[in-house]
Amino acid sequence: MSDLTRLSINQETIKQWSLPELAEGCVKAGIDKVGLWRAPVQEYGVERTARLLGDAGLSVTSLCRGGFFTATDPAERARALDDNRAAVDEAAGLSTDTLVLVSGGLPAGSRDLYGARERIADALAELAPYAAERGVRLAVEPLHPMFASDRCVVSTLSQALDIAERFPAEQVGVVVDTYHVWWDDQAPAQIARAGAGGRIHSFQLADWITPLPAGVLLGRGQLGEGSVDFRAFRQQVEAAGFAGPIEVEIFNESLWARDGAEVLAEVAARYQEHAC
Amino acid sequence: MSDLTRLSINQETIKQWSLPELAEGCVKAGIDKVGLWRAPVQEYGVERTARLLGDAGLSVTSLCRGGFFTATDPAERARALDDNRAAVDEAAGLSTDTLVLVSGGLPAGSRDLYGARERIADALAELAPYAAERGVRLAVEPLHPMFASDRCVVSTLSQALDIAERFPAEQVGVVVDTYHVWWDDQAPAQIARAGAGGRIHSFQLADWITPLPAGVLLGRGQLGEGSVDFRAFRQQVEAAGFAGPIEVEIFNESLWARDGAEVLAEVAARYQEHAC
Numbered sequence: 001m002s003d004l005t006r007l008s009i010n011q012e013t014i015k016q017w018s019l020p021e022l023a024e025g026c027v028k029a030g031i032d033k034v035g036l037w038r039a040p041v042q043e044y045g046v047e048r049t050a051r052l053l054g055d056a057g058l059s060v061t062s063l064c065r066g067g068f069f070t071a072t073d074p075a076e077r078a079r080a081l082d083d084n085r086a087a088v089d090e091a092a093g094l095s096t097d098t099l100v101l102v103s104g105g106l107p108a109g110s111r112d113l114y115g116a117r118e119r120i121a122d123a124l125a126e127l128a129p130y131a132a133e134r135g136v137r138l139a140v141e142p143l144h145p146m147f148a149s150d151r152c153v154v155s156t157l158s159q160a161l162d163i164a165e166r167f168p169a170e171q172v173g174v175v176v177d178t179y180h181v182w183w184d185d186q187a188p189a190q191i192a193r194a195g196a197g198g199r200i201h202s203f204q205l206a207d208w209i210t211p212l213p214a215g216v217l218l219g220r221g222q223l224g225e226g227s228v229d230f231r232a233f234r235q236q237v238e239a240a241g242f243a244g245p246i247e248v249e250i251f252n253e254s255l256w257a258r259d260g261a262e263v264l265a266e267v268a269a270r271y272q273e274h275a276c
Numbered sequence: 277m278s279d280l281t282r283l284s285i286n287q288e289t290i291k292q293w294s295l296p297e298l299a300e301g302c303v304k305a306g307i308d309k310v311g312l313w314r315a316p317v318q319e320y321g322v323e324r325t326a327r328l329l330g331d332a333g334l335s336v337t338s339l340c341r342g343g344f345f346t347a348t349d350p351a352e353r354a355r356a357l358d359d360n361r362a363a364v365d366e367a368a369g370l371s372t373d374t375l376v377l378v379s380g381g382l383p384a385g386s387r388d389l390y391g392a393r394e395r396i397a398d399a400l401a402e403l404a405p406y407a408a409e410r411g412v413r414l415a416v417e418p419l420h421p422m423f424a425s426d427r428c429v430v431s432t433l434s435q436a437l438d439i440a441e442r443f444p445a446e447q448v449g450v451v452v453d454t455y456h457v458w459w460d461d462q463a464p465a466q467i468a469r470a471g472a473g474g475r476i477h478s479f480q481l482a483d484w485i486t487p488l489p490a491g492v493l494l495g496r497g498q499l500g501e502g503s504v505d506f507r508a509f510r511q512q513v514e515a516a517g518f519a520g521p522i523e524v525e526i527f528n529e530s531l532w533a534r535d536g537a538e539v540l541a542e543v544a545a546r547y548q549e550h551a552c
Binding site: 106110111112113114117144145146148149150153155156158159182183184185186208209210211212213214215216226227228229 | 386388389390393420421422424425429431434435459460461462484485486487488489490492502503504505
């Protein structure tokens with residue numbers, strides 16, 4: 001019994017694969033959706049990536065990532081907005097409707113979380129109309145609170161929605177990534193809130209495992225080996241009206257050290273075992 | 277200008293010091309309060325510790341730690357309750373009114389955060405009257421969400437208060453530790469809630485710095501070197517009616533590698549610079 005119709009593979013999960021390898025591997029495995037990152041796409045070329053995936057019958061469920069909106073320096077803010085407009089253009093070039101945003105941490109020496117969150121909203125006000133004209137939705141991703149100082153001052157779905165709801169739902173929504181929100185007792189209510197507003201723009205899966213490695217970035221678990229109740233999250237987003245792709249995005253060096261096809265087969269099996 | 281009247285030094289901040297060294301060092305520095313941990317107190321002896329500190333004119337602001345209430349196995353639960361009654365007895369023996377609780381993570385293989393939180397409340401129902409009879413208040417400490425799976429499923433002040441408020445305020449309150457709650461936009465409102473209910477049983481300071489070390493336990497920052505706005509937190513707890521000791525509790529191997537008196541002087545100076 002294979003049910004991979006909703007599954008999307010984020011390319012960082014199998015970072016050892018080139019884009020052609022990813023395309024070929026997904027087709028062989030019966031998976032027709034991928035999530036992409038800007039750097040490897042830029043390296044391969046946006047148009048060339050679009051053609052490669054189109055020829056393989058693959059669609060792109062999201063592009064990671066825009067964001068980093070929290071600088072106070074005007075020149076740095078201007079550069080960030082320029083870079084985000086480029087990210088929107090790349091998303092449009094890949095025919096994906098969703099640009100994932102990692103909003104940015106505290107500027108050096110700052111302790112002002114509230115000010116940083118306001119600067120995110122200010123940047124979205126400039127960026128959202130630009131993206132909307134190009135058919136791209138901005139998806140604010142709350143990152144786990146352990147990333148609040150250095151990557152993303154938006155730590156919960158509640159905070160992400162407080163920002164997103166200042167804009168039309170077709171312009172700004174949120175990412176529900178189990179790795180970041182699994183611990184939060186308010187996540188179910190906030191998923192319902194996001195769904196009611198049509199703002200679940202992306203749903204991503206990774207498991208929570210410990211001990212965390214130094215720097216904590218590459219400590220995500222393969223589905224089923226950690227603390228996340230994926231089935232519960234899937235039921236919550238679906239009860240909230242979400243029927244989109246389910247993207248598996250795992251950053252873990254031990255997965256990157258293995259054969260890509262083996263990792264993909266494992267992800268597909270674990271997805272069906274734990275999230276279907 | 278020295279204002280150390282509210283300052284308490286948690287012994288883990290200067291773990292390289294024995295209890296006699298801690299007592300002597302604090303007296304020399306003009307600090308009259310300490311927070312203690314069970315293991316070094318047990319090693320030195322509870323009565324002997326009480327006598328040592330009493331002779332030095334030091335009071336004990338808190339004892340760390342009881343807790344680990346989340347086991348499902350009945351024998352393990354019984355052992356945890358026995359151990360917590362012993363912790364209460366030790367707190368009473370040290371004449372501190374506050375036992376800090378680290379409530380416990382998920383049992384192996386479990387993904388049921390909600391069930392784990394209920395088992396914490398069940399354990400408190402047994403433990404709180406026992407503690408109250410001995411003049412000891414239980415202080416539920418929300419730990420940063422990065423500890424949710426392996427140390428403490430209570431991740432926010434809101435969750436801690438949801439549990440504490442099932443009991444009388446003189447029996448069960450919460451710890452406000454800046455390291456664990458600094459990122460949370462709901463912390464100010466929850467501090468007000470805790471204060472209004474007379475449930476701020478302990479106020480602890482440590483700074484948030486990155487990169488986090490492997491295992492993330494020993495990555496706390498010296499006051500002033502990270503992202504926490506201590507003055508804002510102090511204002512919030514005081515506006516909420518808290519006038520108790522302000523305990524500095526930093527776990528950091530680089531502090532432990534230095535001369536204890538030098539670390540203590542630095543803590544006192546940083547405290548006055550950033551939290552007064």
